[in-house]
Amino acid sequence: MPGDFPDPTITKIGDTYWASATSAEWGAVFPIFSSKNLLDWELVGHIFPEKLPDWASSNFWAPEFHYENGRTYLYYTARSKQGGMLCVAVASADHPAGPYHDHGPLVGQEAGSIDGFAMPDENGDLFLIWKEDGNSCQQETPIWAQRLNDERTALIGEATELFTNDVRWEGPLVEGSALVRHGGWYYMFYAGNSCCGKGCNYATGVARSRNLLGPWEKHQQNPILDRNDVWKCPGHGTVTEMDGRWFLLHHAYAAESHEFVGRQGLLSEFTWNAQEWPEFVNRSPQAPALADMTQFNITDEFEGEALGLAWQWPITAPKPTTTVRHGQLHLTAGASRLGTIIARRTHAATYKAATTLDFTNLPVDTFAGLAAVGDPYNALALMAGNGQVQIWHVKSGKQQCLAQAYVEPCDTLTLRLEVWGGQRYRFAYSTDGATWQPLPTESFTLNGTYLPPWDRGVRVALIAQGAEHTTATFNNFIVLNKR
Incomplete structure (x- = not known):
């Protein structure tokens, strides 16, 4: 298991x-x-x-x-x-x-x-x-x-x-x-x-x-x-x-x-x-x-009318408000710390994860993204909002923005996370789903050895952070494990 x-x-x-x-x-x-x-x-x-x-x-x-x-x-x-x-x-x-x-x-x-x-x-x-x-x-x-x-x-x-x-x-x-x-x-x-x-x-x-x-x-x-x-x-x-x-x-x-x-x-x-x-x-x-971890790849196109049973959330917060409609996940934002978190267990320590979000309709001052999460106090996230993409580094509850870049206007924005051995992390984004821009550009990998709590593994999460009446829209969620 x-x-x-x-x-x-x-x-x-x-x-x-x-x-x-x-x-x-x-x-x-x-x-x-x-x-x-x-x-x-x-x-x-x-x-x-x-x-x-x-x-x-x-x-x-x-x-x-x-x-x-x-x-x-x-x-x-x-x-x-x-x-x-x-x-x-x-x-x-x-x-x-x-x-x-x-x-x-x-x-x-x-x-x-x-x-x-x-x-x-x-x-x-x-x-x-x-x-x-x-x-x-x-x-x-x-x-x-x-x-x-x-x-x-x-x-x-x-x-x-x-x-x-x-x-x-x-x-x-x-x-x-x-x-x-x-x-x-x-x-x-x-x-x-x-x-x-x-x-x-x-x-x-x-x-x-x-x-x-x-x-x-x-x-x-x-x-x-x-x-x-x-x-x-x-x-x-x-x-x-x-x-x-x-x-x-x-x-x-x-x-x-x-x-x-x-x-x-x-x-x-x-x-x-x-x-x-x-x-x-x-x-x-x-x-x-x-030997073949690809059998545990995750692809969620948000079909049906509700999230699947495998999605998780931190019990320190109420169950997130989600709506699944027309192949999209609508996730209501949270104002505290990282915001609203929904996550899936990882099955390998080396993998790629990605999500495509509705960038045009993302409300002002609302950020949505993809993250590796140990718990709400320890995470590495690639977040999009206010015409930018940013890397958020959260350690022991202290949050800082490590890098940011402005993004040309586009309908959808794809965010990608790559992990090697659970320790090295790299982020990139794409406005067309084909051409990738790494972030940060100076140092391609970040150290994530601090992420797992003593008794739990790392999750891959979707996040929506902003005023609690706002919503972020995701089109998919993909995790591809190393062959």
Whole structure:
């Protein structure tokens, strides 16, 4: 599942597999994918497609599906508006594709509570398993279990600590618990060490117990899933089975693109060895590198009557107002910072992107353009407006214009962005779609190594900045990945 797809969850309901992943600070929150064969996935919706839960503000992490008695539950992490702590919450639906009703938080410890996973014990009572986020305050990170009530809306009884980070490879934390029962054992797959960014050293371990509440025994061969030359920092996955074969759907960075694309979704197959422990071939992901990235090219001519489900926006702002009509996207501008942002995940670190906008009818003092965006505070953009094109450099919220040029009057203006390895960026524009003018002219490439946040990949975005009653019109959006 290429592109930014961290902390994936998977479950099988009937003959269909359902998956989701961390969406962090991008809406819509928690994508819902479906598949019949674990290889071909369709984006069918989102857990929270437009409005955030009333209690939560940010950090939408680690969704986990749980299905019982004809109802689908999603346990997830988010940050509370009240108190600011990370909490594990739950939403439910009559169908895995939604719509989902949010029931609010189940647990929010002072250090934070994340990575909830629901699992029945040997008596059939359902428990919530989660991590206390002690690493956020230089403490240990216990994995806890506590029983859920019959409505699955609250915890009851006492919490039990299952284990904590006490082995060297785990570093400052254990997290991302996912449980499965096999051969009379409970197995907990879990992640250890640093998850994200250039310096990550994440890996996957496993522990087992005859009873859900322990005692738990960690495998002496941990980590059982670690890096290789193709994939870095594999971890935080959920187990699934197909035709007697066992898989962990987890994330990892592609060594070629690393943090610029983000943590991508992988299926890694494992078997059960003679000692009844799960075992991966070479203790590392066996998925080959994606040789032909052109299969993930994006071409959107804005057909139909609405934007596709793959478009995203920063959750720090309301969902953008868009209209799709007659093969054009009309994007209502925003006055703050970069303005209104709608974006698509990137799948490679080397690509070209372009858009053609209606330049003649662009309102005065409204700028529209194409950008590489880490988040609203970090971006590189080629913007057009007031008869000019400009390069906007935004770093840590500070914005400056690096270059500008006046453009001869024209009906449409095409803007182009080229990226190499996620680090070098080059911009150009064209008034006829054939002849390109680079900007800036003195230095062809700009350094974009600062763009990705620690836990997310870079997006390619369309932007409209100006008075909130104005609108920018785009004719297309194209991303072509390196062959």
